[in-house]
Amino acid sequence: MDKFEAMQRFVLVAQSGSFTKAADALGLPKSSVSHSVQSLEKNLGIRLFHRSTRSVTLTQDGETYFPQCQAILAEMDALDSQFQREPDDIRGVLRIDMPSRFASTVVIPHLADFLQTYPNIQLKISSADYRVDPVKQGIDCVVRVGDLNDSSLIARPLTQYRSVNCVSPSYAEKFGIPQTLPELVHHKLIEYSHTLGNIDAQFEYTEDGKVKQLSMPSSLAVNGTDAYLKACLSGLGIAQIPVIGVESFIQQGQLMAILPEYEAAPMPVSLLYPSRRLPPKRLVVFMTWLHTLIAKIEA
Secondary structure (H helix, E strand, O other), rough: OOOHHHHHHHHHHHHOOHHHHHHHHHHOOOHHHHHHHHHHHHHHHHOOEEEHHHHEEEEEHHHHHHHHHHHHHHHHHHHHHHHOOHHHOEEEEEEEEEEHHHHHHHHHHHHHHHHHOOOEEEEEEEEOOOOOHHHHOOOOOHHHHHEOOOOEEEEEEEEEEEEEEEHHHHHHHOOOOOOOOHHHHOEEEEEEOOOOOOOOOOEEEEOEEEEEEEEOOOOOEEEEHHHHHHHHHHHOOEEEEEEHHHHHHHOOOOOOEEEEOOOOOEEEEEEEOOOOOOHHHHHHHHHHHHHHHHHHHHH
16 A cells, blocks of 8 residues: 555544544545554554554554655655646635634625635635644644744734624613713623633723723623634623624624724734645645735725
8 A cells, every 4th residue: 555545544543533533534434544554563563553442542652653644745745736737727626614603794705706716726714613633633734813922833824803892772771871981881792712711801901002901790601703703692791702703793783882982902913824844735825815815895
């Protein structure tokens, strides 16, 4: 068997943590994938996985071998793709992770144009609203909203998200609309947090060019953007949501913008991808398309 093919199967098993899932992804019998990995282990003279009836985990040698395999396979893939010059020539699977509201309001409504131009690219979009590890999970690029702290990835700025303070008409009817910051003590903030920790809910705002925070009462915390919007629409409190995701709801009267002089600081939106000498052509054309799309939306 081709060694690169065996490496690909090993990487899929490592990413999924399962021989069965890797086999399903490849459309092969589980025995074929297992035999490939065993042959690879025999040739290397090391054991790559700890196997049990319940789990498959990398050994210490496997942990060392895994990122090197990923790098080699990525370089080979990128090198081959450099000769794809026409849109119909650009092909392959492109895995992207992005926030669910960004996917549903920005990308998905315009995706038909991209797929029409590049019919042989197969997109796999995840939008789980939590931070993924692109390198370990085999994701080609991620869209992230907010400050960045991962120096192992190459970042390209996309835009800045202006946020708006929102309540539903039902909330306003029941609790009123705050006009000043001191009045917020009598209101509830819907907390958005990736970690759902024990820190008090914070209303963020800018004043005199400085970012400030004010502790507020809160009865609900969520870690998903769709749940955050739904909670606000349901009258469960004040939410601070990027305007691109709520503009239509405000226009339709389903949400109301409040405290416009106390908006949160704009949030950077970035496109990140693993560091490679040659990114595959399908990734290059998608990033170019997304930059162009954002520019058109904001024009």
